[in-house]
Amino acid sequence: MVLKAEFTKRLPQFDLQAEFRMDREIVAIVGPSGSGKTTFLNCLAGTVKPDSGRIELGGRVFAEDGRKPLRIQERRVGYLFQDYALFPHMTVRENILFGLPGKPEPLHVKELTELLGIRPLMDKYPHEISGGEKQRTALARALAMKPELLLLDEPFSALDDETRLRCRNELMRIHRDWQIPVLMVTHSMDEARRTADRIVRIEKGRMAELLISEASL
Amino acid sequence: MTVPDLSPLTLSLRVALLSTVLAAVTGIALARFMGRREFPGKSAAEALILLPLVLPPTVVGFGLIMLFGVNGPIGRLLEDWFGIRIVFTWVGAVIASFIVSLPLMYQSVQAAFEKVDPRWENVARTMGVSEWRIFRKVTFPLAWPGILAGLVLSFARGLGEFGATLMIAGFIPGETVTIPLAIYFSYEAGRTGEAMFWVVLITLLGLAAITWLNGWRRKTSRRRGRE
Structure with missing residues (x-):
């Protein structure tokens, strides 16, 4: 499953010039605010x-x-938006199964929600659960449709250290099991280094690959 | 005081309900269309929808007579083809109420749709959900408080419509006399008690609608928290 993206998109300050290729790996996109990271995912x-x-x-x-x-x-x-964008008027279960109407809960969704530890929350509304639980619900929702590419926009930014560590481990485990390309936008170099196989930096719309060893400096 | 003929109440409710249904369907469709499309003349089209809001109701009534009267283009067509007459019938009252309440419905619904974060619709799209299902299950429920406010406003406006109704539907007891017309003509005829009866009734109806709407809003905002 190879993703190839070569395109331009005019932004108010500069042009986003994407030249990107990835396989079944986790790639982190890093860069300052307003550099075109989210536009790239969009x-x-x-x-x-x-x-x-x-x-x-x-x-x-x-x-x-x-x-x-x-x-x-x-x-x-599959797209995990920043702040998760869970449907506020639907329960966790309805959020996750929204793309699969009228069908009994598929086995992979059951396994996914068990792995992410959100089974006890299935009948709760988004405002009744914590930030980490929202993140895991949004991740389960993004994966419920069995996507061929997973996009994550600042997936861990709103979480405390302990929850962030747990969510990151879960993501890496899911990636190992599902074997799909995962593209993660983050402003944290440390986050990128700990999670990704490769790191790409965007600055003013230009993309450049970073060596993991460079990123750790 | 004797209880007057209650036909203005049933007629008013029928007229207001039907015009609200028409305004809801048209207002929601128009707000959806205008919110998602750009085309030349969009501002003019929007101004036309909102025009009855700033015009005296008699002007709206005059325009409706020109269109739906026996010699008007639509009126003649309806009479020749279907044998339907609009002027001096309760259907005329429905059309008058619909035209004056449509701008209120349109504005409420448009504001309600604009408040729905487009990210929710985009998330649903990435999940493979069709546009129609997204509208029914995401956009509409999230815009519902604003849509409901539009429904209540339209209903109240339809219930209170006087000038345009009088011009197109006239004063035919039992056929076109709604509560506002009954108040005016009872008072004119010196039947102050009867006029008072209708004034109190329509005031209570208005109060009940607003109280119910506020109560419903409080209840739903407690039940559904926002992210």
Whole structure:
């Protein structure tokens, strides 16, 4: 499952010039605020349309010059938004199963919610659970559709140290089991170094690969 | 004081309910369309929807007579093709109420839709959910408090409509006399007690609607916390 993204997107201050390729690994995108990190994820998910270029995942073309972009619904991209964006009027169960209406809970969702320790919360509303529980619910929701690419926007930024460690371990375990490309945006170099196989830095819309050894300095 | 003929009450409720349903369907569809599309003349189209808000109801009534009267383009068409007459019927009262309550419904719904964070809709899209299901299960429920406020405002406006109704529907007891018309003509005829009866009744109806809406809002904001 290879992701190839070569596109440009005009932003108010500069152009985002993406040149990126990844396989079934965890890649962290780091960079200062406003450098184009989230826009990069949004272009992959389809919520933002690139101005030109091409995005392809496992041979499926998401966007290409002169062609209508693939609908978000058809991309099979799981997206964990910053602040999680759980539906406030739905329970944890309804949030997770929203993309699978009218079906009994699939086995992989049951296993996922067990692994993430959110089974006891299934009938609670988002305002009744903690930040770490919201993060795990949002992760389960992003994975419930069996995506072929997982995007995480600042997944651990709102968590305390202990919860962050636990969530990071869970993410790495899920990645090991599911074997899908995971792309994580973070402003924390330390977070990137501890979680990712590779680190890519974006600054003013330009992407450059960092060596893990460089990142640890 | 004798209890007057209660037909203005049933007629008012029928007119207000029907015009609210029409305003809700049209207002929600228009707000959804306007919120998601850009096209030349959009501002003018929006101004046209909101126009009855700033015009005297008699102007709205005059316009409706021009359109729906026996010699008006729509009125003649309806009469020739379907044998339906709008002027001096309760259907005319429904149309008058609909036109004056549509801007209130439209504004409430538009504001309610704008308050729904687009991230929720985008999350649902990434989950493979269709646009129609997203509207029904995400956008609509999250916009519901604003939509409900629009429904109550439209209903109240429909219940209280006087000027446009009088012009298009006239004063035909049992057929087009709603509560506001009954108040005016009872008072004019010196039947102050009867006018007072309708004044008290419509005031109580208005108070009940507002109290219920406020109570419902408190209850739902307790039940559903926001993130």
